Amino acid sequence: MDNLASRKPNIEEIYKLYADMLYRVALSELQSDMDAQDAVQDVFIKYMSHNPVFKDSEHEKAWFLRVTVNRCHDMLRSRKVRLKFHSESETEPVNPASKARQELFEVLASIPEKYKSTVILHCLEGLSLQETADVLGITLSGAKMRLKRARDILKEEKNV
Amino acid sequence: MFNKSQLEAYSNIEAPQELYEKVLSSKPKKSKIYLLPLAASLAACLILIFGIGFRSNFDSEIFLNGQLVNTDTVLIGELAPESKADMRALPTLKILVEITLTEKTKVTVSSGVLILENGERVNSVTFKDDVSFFWEVESKAELTESTMTLNSFSGKQEIILTQYDDGSYTAEIN
Numbered sequence: 001m002d003n004l005a006s007r008k009p010n011i012e013e014i015y016k017l018y019a020d021m022l023y024r025v026a027l028s029e030l031q032s033d034m035d036a037q038d039a040v041q042d043v044f045i046k047y048m049s050h051n052p053v054f055k056d057s058e059h060e061k062a063w064f065l066r067v068t069v070n071r072c073h074d075m076l077r078s079r080k081v082r083l084k085f086h087s088e089s090e091t092e093p094v095n096p097a098s099k100a101r102q103e104l105f106e107v108l109a110s111i112p113e114k115y116k117s118t119v120i121l122h123c124l125e126g127l128s129l130q131e132t133a134d135v136l137g138i139t140l141s142g143a144k145m146r147l148k149r150a151r152d153i154l155k156e157e158k159n160v
Numbered sequence: 161m162f163n164k165s166q167l168e169a170y171s172n173i174e175a176p177q178e179l180y181e182k183v184l185s186s187k188p189k190k191s192k193i194y195l196l197p198l199a200a201s202l203a204a205c206l207i208l209i210f211g212i213g214f215r216s217n218f219d220s221e222i223f224l225n226g227q228l229v230n231t232d233t234v235l236i237g238e239l240a241p242e243s244k245a246d247m248r249a250l251p252t253l254k255i256l257v258e259i260t261l262t263e264k265t266k267v268t269v270s271s272g273v274l275i276l277e278n279g280e281r282v283n284s285v286t287f288k289d290d291v292s293f294f295w296e297v298e299s300k301a302e303l304t305e306s307t308m309t310l311n312s313f314s315g316k317q318e319i320i321l322t323q324y325d326d327g328s329y330t331a332e333i334n
């Protein structure tokens with residue numbers, strides 16, 4: 001079986017390979033540059049701590065995405081707990097580099113958290129629905145359902 | 161859902177330079193040490209003492225969810241937070257097992273079932289060649305160990321799957 005074990009890439013190579021993708025996903029989930037950086041840094045620390053060996057690059061990519069999404073969900077939950085006790089604003093505004101990016105984040109902000117990861121991985125990162133389901137630990141029909149709900153919500157918002 | 165310019169704006173997002181510096185200056189965390197109950201530790205010692213005689217140059221590679229399992233603990237995955245909160249949402253872990261084999265080998269699991277390519281669900285099965293199947297075990301957000309044993313003419317190998325209370329699960333060759 002061909003695997004990546006024979007030549008373990010160093011952290012710089014791994015960073016170059018995945019950092020942009022993971023940061024995009026984390027920024028879309030968290031809508032905060034600092035939180036997204038923290039999430040991605042945590043993911044790389046986890047990678048360095050566990051030093052996992054993968055069968056191939058697809059499994060490696062899926063692992064990085066899964067751990068990033070889970071870390072973002074954890075951070076969103078603790079953000080909710082913080083908000084219960086403090087009256088701070090939910091997100092620090094992301095400095096939009098362009099009008100299109102600002103619009104993109106507005107669309108993402110209107111999608112409920114439960115469906116957002118499916119939209120990010122499938123519609124923005126280009127993963128297949130099966131890959132998205134695998135990363136999120138849900139069934140294929142669950143992923144389809146979440147995507148449909150997100151689309152319905154956006155359609156409703158447009159019509160209002 | 162998104163127009164062309166929004167998709168383009170998304171793909172143009174790059175990780176900031178300061179993140180690169182933060183990551184490269186980060187130190188790996190030491191893994192948590194869980195204190196097993198005395199009886200379990202004693203049992204592990206006995207397995208080690210008696211098992212060592214049966215160990216051999218087991219010339220096979222075992223992948224769980226695409227990750228090579230070896231004598232170091234490897235993180236196989238984590239339950240999604242919603243699954244941690246509601247175990248009914250994901251009552252089982254379904255782990256893809258891929259094994260390269262050079263001889264007839266019997267695979268047995270201490271808990272859960274093996275789901276073969278034809279859909280058959282068994283606790284024990286013998287293979288002659290490279291094989292892939294699913295190992296389905298009850299999902300528990302608490303410290304739980306399950307074992308998969310590979311028995312062949314040249315020896316025996318045990319893979320310990322450990323589930324932790326934070327929803328993560330690891331594997332290692334005993």
